[in-house]
Amino acid sequence: MKYKDPGCPTISVMIGGTLVEKALLDLGASVNLLPCSVYKQLGLGELEPTSITLSLADRLVKTPRGMIEDVLVQVDNFYYPMDFVVLDTDPIVKGTNCVPIILGRPFLTTSNAIINCRNGLMQLTFGNMTLELNIFNLCNRQFNPKEEEGPEEVCIIDMLVEKHCDQKMQDELNESLGDLDEGLPKPSNLLATLPHWRKIEEILPLFNKEETQEVVKEEAPKLILKPLPTELKYAYLEENKKCPVVISSSLTTDQEECLLEVLRRCKKAIG
Incomplete structure (x- = not known):
């Protein structure tokens, strides 16, 4: 009401x-x-x-x-x-x-x-x-009786302010869209505004290859093997007497080769 x-x-x-x-x-x-x-x-x-x-x-x-x-x-x-x-x-x-x-x-x-x-x-x-x-x-x-029955007076200030703000925002939006309608600059024009490219100097590698190769070529230090009892001896899984293992000295040549073959296959498990 x-x-x-x-x-x-x-x-x-x-x-x-x-x-x-x-x-x-x-x-x-x-x-x-x-x-x-x-x-x-x-x-x-x-x-x-x-x-x-x-x-x-x-x-x-x-x-x-x-x-x-x-x-x-x-x-x-x-x-x-x-x-x-x-x-x-x-x-x-x-x-x-x-x-x-x-x-x-x-x-x-x-x-x-x-x-x-x-x-x-x-x-x-x-x-x-x-x-x-x-x-x-x-x-x-x-009061005039006719005026009392007539339309009421309504304050429209808020409505006018809201309408004016909406119109102003719409005008600014249309102006921005108008700038877009003109189109963006062509790529060639953009490239012309960019500074000229200069020659890029050669980038040196982070590591020196020669030094890396020298490190790879360095030989692993030789192991000093302790003397074993007469019933034991050393055998090697790789050439140049690398990866020594201790086996029984009473094995025949065939038995020794079979044992070394098995050990070579299980080398990863041995460590």
Whole structure:
């Protein structure tokens, strides 16, 4: 379910014995604001100097005329001490919809205001007492019955911003694609832009072949064989008396050859 704009929240307050019928409740205001013309009408005493500056909704920065402290603001039977900033503004014409004063966050915090925007009620607290006020019906809004039944006013700022961002991204994408449509440079043109090749010097081998061959040619150190008992003797599985093994000296020549043949086949197992 959708709800229409309930209007601007206003309340009637009494300041210095004078009734202010429409005091605007503004959660976005950090101070309580009092126009200089209204300040003179209320006769609230002398102003105190202040060094603060105000940044208005239209982005104008203004310097207040001064500040008046501890002004009693009466809401029904509740009294709240408030500080007001007095600002020079255009004179307020009676009978217009201009709001004479603005009650900002200091007032809403001091009164512990709780606003229900759906039913238009605001609850104020004073000590252990509470007060409920209708803050939307107090604002005199002139409606035409035909306008009430007509189409609602919709804020399309977000939609326009999103549309503008999408269009900008689409334009940048089309521009990038247009650059691709022109084609990439031909390979010959790319080669022309590259620096000329220079002759590569001969790369020397990592190892010296002669030194490698000398290492290979080095003979293995000769083994020093220990003397054996008479019943044992040395036999060799390879030429030049390499890979010696110990066998029995009582074997015949044929037996010795058969044994060596078997040992040569099992050389890998022997180690």
